[in-house]
Amino acid sequence: MKRVALLGMPNAGKSTFFNRLTGASARVGNWPGVTVDLLGAKVLIGANMAEVVDLPGIYDLQGFSEDEQVVRRFLSANPVDLALVIVNTAQIERQLSLILQLKHLGVPMLVLLNMSDESKKLGITVDTAQLATLLDCPVAMLSAKYGNGYQSAYLAIQKKLNTAAPAMTADLSIAPLPEPALEAAMELILGAAVQIPAHASDVLTQRMDRVLLHPIAGLPIFFLIMFLLFQGIFILGKPIQDGVAWLLELLRTAALEPLLSGLPAPITGLLLNGIYNGVGTVASFVPLIVLFFLFMALVEDSGYLSRAAFLMDASMAKLGLDGRSFVMVLMGFGCNVPALMGTRVMRSRSLRLLTMLVIPFSLCSARLQVFVFFIAALFTPRQAPIVLFSLYMVSFATVLFTALLFKSKFVNSEPFILEMPPYRFPTWRQLVLRGWQEVHHFLHRATKFIIIGVVLVYVLTNFPSGVPAASSGTIAGWLGASLAPILDPIGINQQLAIALIFGFVAKEIVIGSLAVIYGQDGGALMGTIAHQVDWVQAFSFMLFTLIYTPCLSTIATIRTESRSRAFTVFALVWPMVLAWAISFAFYRTARAFGY
Template sequence: MTITAPPNQFQNDSPREPKNKPKRVAFIGQPNTGKSTLFNKITKAGAGVANWPGLTVDLMRAELNLNDQVVEFVDLPGIYDLDGFTDDEKVVQTFLETNSVDLVVVVLNAVQVDRQIRIPLQLKALGLPIIVILNMADEAKRFNVGIDLVKLQKNLNVPTHAISAKYGTGCDKAYESILSSLETVDQSVTIDSVVEYFKEHPTQQAELDQVIEGSINMPAVNITTLTNRIDRWLLHPGFGLPIFFATMFLVFWFIWSIGIPTADPVDELTGWFQESLLEPALSPFPSIVQDFVVEGPFSGIATVFSFVPLVALFFVVMTALEDSGYLSRAAYLIDVLMEKCGLDGRAFVLQLMGFGCNVPAVMGTRVMRSRAMRLLSMLIIPFSLCSARLQVFVFILAVILPGPSGAMALFGLYIMSFVVAYLIATIFNFTGQFKNEEPFVVELPPYRIPTAKQVFFNVWNEMKSFMTKVMMFMILGTTITWFLTNFPEGSAEGIDSYAGQLGSFFAPVMNPIGISPFLTVSLIIGFVAKEVQLAALATVYGLSNDALQAQLAMDLTLAQGFSYLLFSLLYIPCLTTLGTIFGESKSIKFTVFSATLSLCVAWVISFSFYNIFNLIF
């Protein structure tokens, strides 16, 4: 069924005088509506994270100069209801109460427009100027969802557009409508109290029915689609989980096989830069300065750059899986097992999100209304093998298990992260310390083929954030490591250096798990940021990547190397993650408990593996 477009009756071409105060446009919508995709498309992926007064979270923000007027675009968290009480809904409520807005862009999923029309009606009732965007119009047509935009726009009495943010269809007209709507706005709006308003003026079902009547025609519920046919296999109670784990194994095999070779040309480039440009430029300076720059910050930065292609490849694969709709099904499949742990499928999805970075995964626990489940999820998320640790694992596995065995070991470590996390959750659930009674509801979107452009923008934003954080911590971490390994002056081969002394101090605890003093130092520095862990190791040894691998191949046994990886996987999360846990839990006691638990679990697992392995082999 075709979607009939209305006349552009809301256009207003009258020019407005520029103002000093930027106008503000807020994007609001339910999760998985493509709201952030449209936001990135309009802002050209130039948005950055911004901190807002009165809010405990950071939001995506971008400023554009449009028609001689600075306009600020803000992407708010996905919500299901303005009258809700989840943390994300509270964030949106607080934002509208503490920040004025000139226009709200409400993004709805056109396939589910009948269930999502409540939000624009609530925003209208609050007196906010809005424009409604029906995204995924291509899917609505494919699923025989009939939408008469002329009548829907008339019923809503606001500008309404059907688009596909994924393919760009209709986006130009929607963008022009946003500009036109901004031209007609006389003043910004701030809401006194969102919750109090809806207590006095609840949204009536009759109002919803009136808007939907005659403008939206939903297909029969039992219609057979390609998604239904695929789900018969991927959600099968017997085949679903094996297919999922096989898929994840292939993912990590692909990352291993393609990602490792990409480090060689980057190493050659950084090596050429050091020999041909950096060292000649530093030659007039004292030797201690040369040594500091080459073995300190530059060594760390070169190490990170060598793994940039690997990390980018990881984000490409995970973004494609997420955009395809498969990860939501993974949450559904695993929910039966998660229930035994006192969690649900959302916690599993957050664990998968933690593969990229633990920080947004911890922040993602806001979608859970049960504080007990939120805390339990925050407790186990740091066990996820994040992308920062990925480079460490690939490097060490290439030393102790070169070839295809390394890929299998990498997949095994990911499985181990899940097993340990959910074993810990099960123990706490059994003791009743994190009692949860919240039901699990997950929306399964239709399968989609991710576009190259969409994946590129997502990966670009992820890598920008990743590299910004890495560079900040890298300078700090490698500087500290260089100082520890080079002072006091005259220390022999690092044995008497501060690093050697620090490693020796912890030797009684680390020797039983096969971790040497120098490896211990890299773990200590890794607390600042896991990205620095490998660079710290290179600085401690004073060797480049290739030379370091050769040295470690002589120094490490298989048992020692794998014990080091297990400890790296499970021990205390990075400083940023701990700070996020504190920010989300609002409890220093819980944060300290989380860090202590991680350390204890890491030591026990590494001790068990190291001693059992040596006993058998």
């Protein structure tokens, strides 16, 4: 099997090309010599089955960031048949250096000049034949986003693999190119093969930045955009969510209950009241989660998140963080795990640790499922976006408070350098692919965590036999009662306490656990919750769920990335303490005012 490595600088469109080449049939795996997981996929390219590995974006092979070390270790430990170097053509004058470094190491290459649509708008032209001659490797131009030139690039990859020499590793013992020699080679290539207008600039980007990066109005505009995003999610998503819940209930009553009626009662209860209720309740909220990520894809892929990092950098610096930390917190809205892994671009260990400490306070998609359920159950459609937005504000507040409190323990002196990409808008294909990836992620976690979790909850709420389900006589009842002295002061009852215990494993289990505990799903479950819990208790529960100890996957990633057991324990305990304190303050204050 051939091995193809994707390399390039950040924001060069590497992931977009990877998805187009592989059809997003990606898996995460660990390669020899590399201590972190990388994205890879097996795909047939012509007559060759190839393993395509998406390496982290780097600026320099000689750099000191962890991502740069990961790339060096991979190339030196894993034979590669072909390195596909993805270049942002609109920034070719800055990205040639990485190509020349790889060429100097003798890595078999094919250069793909991506974002040809943007370079064309800027009036940048490249003589690909001349560039191929000067680099002594094939060169192809394409737009991975729109697919222009993709077929020619694919044929070039196929041809190169058919004629490639045996796979080889990079010899990192070779002395790097001296800086003067590197600059001279870049000047020669740019002069012979590239034409860049004297005033190449994106007029639209400049006009939008005057407003969105305004020193006074910039941050209010950012938070307004986020609020409107949440408003759109509920307006568009609630009817879809109700439709899915109706279909799931119809499937149960019309098909599953008659089909399973002949089985023994304990088995029927486990399958219907346990697994189906638990997974089905969570599944009914998937449309809202998909919509959230589609909207976030628009914000993220447009280049606006880089602007948000720029706007927040000065404020974050006062907290011992920088703009990159803010971007990682925003990434954590999707999932805390990749956001934690993204801190590898930071050279300062102190900055990495402080950023890793605050990322788990990001309101991830798993928590979002919990909040959407409770908001739909206890708040009106007019109130819903405001409640969700307030939780995101609390998320930001806990990040800022934690950083301010512990910045003296994690002193950072690393300068912050940020490259502003032009504004871009994702294609429909990219949006659909993003939505599918989130559904796939849900289904994957459903098989790993949710089914196991709801089965365990069913066992705990139905044993020992002979007592009412979920009553104080069951194992779950005993667990809930034992936590009452801690959770009663913040308005969390025994049923919610049991769900929180399983939420430590994965937050996706929380709603499924409640479905099993109450023996109901969908609208019936929401009605029961609304009858037993008032809005103050619900909001206190959501605050606690937002802040308290992150899931096992997040804790494991913190342990791996920090390489410190003591820091991992601290990252486990501090959110628990903070969650209780904030929920207690809210709950007691609300009750004191008569709510």
